[in-house]
Amino acid sequence: MPRTTAARRPRAPRGQGERLRADILDAAGRLLADTGDEAKVSIRAVADAVGVTPPSIYLHFADKDALLAEVCDVRFREFDRVVESAGVAADADPLAGLAARGRAYVAFGLANPEHYRLLFMTRRAPVASGADPWEGHEAGRAAFEHLVAATARAIAAGAIAGEPTSVALQLWAAMHGVTSLLIALPGFPWPDPDQLVGDTMRTLVAGLRP
Amino acid sequence: MPRTTAARRPRAPRGQGERLRADILDAAGRLLADTGDEAKVSIRAVADAVGVTPPSIYLHFADKDALLAEVCDVRFREFDRVVESAGVAADADPLAGLAARGRAYVAFGLANPEHYRLLFMTRRAPVASGADPWEGHEAGRAAFEHLVAATARAIAAGAIAGEPTSVALQLWAAMHGVTSLLIALPGFPWPDPDQLVGDTMRTLVAGLRP
DNA sequence: TGTACATCAGTGAACGCGCGTTCACTGATGTAC
C-alpha cells in the first residue's frame, strides 16, 4: 500500500513560513495518535501528511529529535491543561479536586495512549547532574507543580496528612501505574478502568487520612 | 566503530543444534540489558554476539518477533522467581511477605530496566476476545497468580481487607507506577527509591486495613 | 570393510526497503536605485 499522499500544500506567502512549522507539529502529533506507533512517525511520513517534501522539515527543526521533543512539549501542555481544569472545577472540596485530577489523568492517558506513552513511558535522557532537571520540560514542571499545589491544599484543609511532595509522588505513581499498565498490556483481563481507578484512589485517600 | 565481532563460534556437534538456540536467547537478553536499547537488538547484532551468521538465527526462530517473545518469556520466569522467593522468605508474616514482594519487584525493575521495559512497558498485542488472555504468557500468569495468592493470605490472616484480585491489582499498579516512572524519567528529581517504595507501601497498607 | 547416500548445522551473498539527512537548485515576491 503506497502512502496516502496528502494534497500538495501551496507555498506559504512571504513572511508566513512559520505556519508550516505549526502544521508539522500538528501533523506529527496526529500521526502518532492515529498510527499508534512511534516508529511510523518518520520525517518522510510527517512531510507527506503535511503535503510537503522531507527537506522542508529541516527548515523548521534541526533534526528528528528536535521535532519529537517539541511534539512532546505541545502534548504535555495539553495534558496539563486538561487535568488541571478538571481539578479546578472540583476544587471546592480539595479531596474531590484531587480525585478529579486522578480520574482526568487516567482518562487522558487512555484516550491518547500514544501521546501518554511519549510523555511518560519513553525514556527521557537524564540531564547533567547539577543542571535544572526541568530544563526544556517547562510544561512538565508546571504539571507537577499543579499536582503538588492541589495536594498541599488537601493537606492544609485537613483532608489528608503528609508532606505535599511525598504525597503527590505517591498519587502520581499510583495513577501512572494504572494508566500505563492498561496501555501496555491491553490483553490482560482488566476490570473496568473506572473501578480500578476508584478503588486505588479510595485506598490511597484512606491510607493518607490524618 | 565497527561492531565488536565475537570469535567465530565452532559448529555444534551433531544432535547438539539446540545449544545454539539457548545461546541466542541468552545473547539477545544480554544485548538488551547492555545496550539499554531495544532497537539495538537486531538479528545481525544477536548473530554477531553469538559468533554466528544472521541466517543461522532462522534455524531456531521463525522470525525476529518470535525471538523477542521468547526472550521476554525467559526473563519473565526469572522475574517471577526473584520476586516470589523474596516474598516466600518473609511469608511468616503475610504482610511482611507482601512488602518484601513489593520491594523485590521494584528492585528487579531498577536493576534490569530494559528487561522490565520489555516485560511491562512495551505494548503486548491483545489476544482475540474469548481466547485465553494468558496464552503464550504462562510465566506472566504464574507471576500474577503468585501475587494474588500472597494477597489472599494477608487478607485471610486479617492483616488487610478487600477482595484478593482487586487488592492485588492495586498493589501491582502502585509498584509498577514507581518502577516505571523511575525508569522512564531518570532526569526527574526523585527522592530515594527505597523511601518512595516504603511510603507508597505504607499508605496502601494503611488504606487497606480492615 | 568400503562406499553411496542422507542429514545436520550451518555459511555467503544478495534482495529490497525505508530511513535521516544533505546539497545544489528554483521560482515567486519584495526592495533599492
Next chain:
DNA sequence: TGTACATCAGTGAACGCGCGTTCACTGATGTAC
C-alpha cells in the same frame, strides 16, 4: 517607471546505512547395505 538584485519558501535527487529475510550452497558426520 523600469530593472537589477536579495530573500524567502520551498523542491528534486541523491547519499549511505542498517535492517529483516531468502536462497542456493557446503562440509562434516552418521547410516544402510
